[in-house]
Amino acid sequence: MTFLNTIPLIGALAALLLGVVILTNRNQNKRARYTLSLIVFLNAHNLFESYFYYNDVTWEGLGLSYLHYHLIGALFLLYTYFLFRIKVNLKFWIAVIIVFTVARLIVLEPIDDDILDTATSFTPELLSLIADNFLSIFLNISLLLLAFLKIRRVSFVVNLTNAEKISYQWLKRLLLISIVLYIAIFISSFVSIFDEEEWLIYFKIESVFNSIFSLSLVYSTMRFPVFALHGDFRDLSEESRKKYAKSSLTPEALDKLWLELTNIMSEEKPYLDPEYRLNDLATRLDKSVHHVSQAVNEKKGVGFSDFINQFRVEDAKKLLASGRANQVTILAISLESGFNSKTAFYNTFKKVTGKTPTDFIKGIESQNTSQD
Numbered sequence: 001m002t003f004l005n006t007i008p009l010i011g012a013l014a015a016l017l018l019g020v021v022i023l024t025n026r027n028q029n030k031r032a033r034y035t036l037s038l039i040v041f042l043n044a045h046n047l048f049e050s051y052f053y054y055n056d057v058t059w060e061g062l063g064l065s066y067l068h069y070h071l072i073g074a075l076f077l078l079y080t081y082f083l084f085r086i087k088v089n090l091k092f093w094i095a096v097i098i099v100f101t102v103a104r105l106i107v108l109e110p111i112d113d114d115i116l117d118t119a120t121s122f123t124p125e126l127l128s129l130i131a132d133n134f135l136s137i138f139l140n141i142s143l144l145l146l147a148f149l150k151i152r153r154v155s156f157v158v159n160l161t162n163a164e165k166i167s168y169q170w171l172k173r174l175l176l177i178s179i180v181l182y183i184a185i186f187i188s189s190f191v192s193i194f195d196e197e198e199w200l201i202y203f204k205i206e207s208v209f210n211s212i213f214s215l216s217l218v219y220s221t222m223r224f225p226v227f228a229l230h231g232d233f234r235d236l237s238e239e240s241r242k243k244y245a246k247s248s249l250t251p252e253a254l255d256k257l258w259l260e261l262t263n264i265m266s267e268e269k270p271y272l273d274p275e276y277r278l279n280d281l282a283t284r285l286d287k288s289v290h291h292v293s294q295a296v297n298e299k300k301g302v303g304f305s306d307f308i309n310q311f312r313v314e315d316a317k318k319l320l321a322s323g324r325a326n327q328v329t330i331l332a333i334s335l336e337s338g339f340n341s342k343t344a345f346y347n348t349f350k351k352v353t354g355k356t357p358t359d360f361i362k363g364i365e366s367q368n369t370s371q372d
Contacts, residue, residue: 005054005204011211012047015040032082039075042068043210050207067108070100070136073143076178080147087275100139107132130193137186141179148175177216181209257295260285271308272315274340278304312338313352316345320357321364330357 019040022033046065051057074097081088107128151172185206264284270276281304282289296307316337334345349357 005051007204007211008047008051008054008207011207012044012051014211015044015047019044032079035075035079035082039072039079042071042075043213047207047210050204050210054204054207067101067104070104070139071097073140073147073182076175077143077147077150080150086150087280104132104136130189133189134186137182137189141182141186144175144179144182148172148179151175174216178213181213185209254295254298257285257287257291258299261292261295265308265311269311269315271311272336272338274335274338276308276338308338309348310352313349316349316357317353317360320361333357 019037022040023037042065046069049065074093078088078090078093080086188205188209261281264281265271270280270284273280278289278293282292285292293304296302296304300307300310302310316333316339319333319336330345331342334342337345339345339348346356349355349360353360355363
């Protein structure tokens with residue numbers, strides 16, 4: 001067993017372990033966490049199969065990892081959207097992924113599994129397999145590059161400390177490393193076509209690149225200061241909170257911003273969108289997220305999430321008091337009020353009012369009965 005044969009196993013075990021750590025790390029950004037863990041698990045699967053293949057271990061499902069090879073770039077882009085709370089047309093991306101996956105299956109289905117070992121010339125089947133491989137790699141490179149460009153345009157809630165800036169640079173470097181690695185895989189695949197005697201060595205080198213990608217991905221992401229993107233002032237360190245004292249926002253400008261902000265909330269009711277974020281409000285006001293966050297905190301003494309949840313609870317109270325609860329379920333009311341789940345609705349409603357929605361309804365009914 002050579003060194004190149006064992007690297008995929010090392011990378012796969014590390015990715016599997018770290019994927020479990022990410023999956024079980026309970027933070028609020030579930031979609032980002034689940035997407036990242038899926039990326040790591042898919043790469044672990046790919047590395048496990050590479051290890052089995054290089055060491056002549058055969059099993060029924062060997063080769064399935066090739067069918068999801070094109071998903072890394074797309075999932076990484078979605079992870080970037082979720083992590084930075086950027087609005088994304090999820091249905092569109094799911095449709096793109098499904099269409100491309102189905103197209104690959106149609107192309108690959110008639111191709112013999114042993115074609116790489118048995119082909120002696122560039123047959124149509126082999127050319128189709130090569131074209132599919134290059135197209136998948138190119139797609140990954142393109143979407144990783146798009147994710148990098150998205151990250152470069154992100155606005156932070158506060159200025160980062162030097163240590164936080166270093167951590168932030170890790171994520172950008174990760175994407176650059178990933179792009180370089182996939183370009184290297186592209187070149188390696190291309191060179192292997194013209195070197196029939198050593199093509200397996202090139203494939204083993206690709207596994208080394210995939211192992212580096214997996215470890216770099218997890219290490220970099222675990223170091224990233226996610227708190228600075230969520231817009232919750234209370235989650236910031238004491239040093240970061242003091243930065244508000246140096247804000248360029250004057251008291252007069254703060255009052256004006258607060259008036260504009262509350263008018264938008266009361267008239268447009270953007271909080272009815274469960275995915276509404278601080279960045280969305282800052283864009284609507286054409287202000288920096290730093291200033292919007294400062295206005296909310298100084299005027300209400302809460303973070304942005306609590307701020308918009310108060311509006312949602314008030315809307316829910318009106319719906320419950322109007323008898324709407326007799327027509328639809330409480331889950332429907334929670335969704336109409338801008339909450340994304342019944343659990344979040346119950347927890348927030350009780351936090352704001354001191355009562356559960358059910359107790360609130362009973363109180364309204366009791367009040368109506370006494371008045372009659």
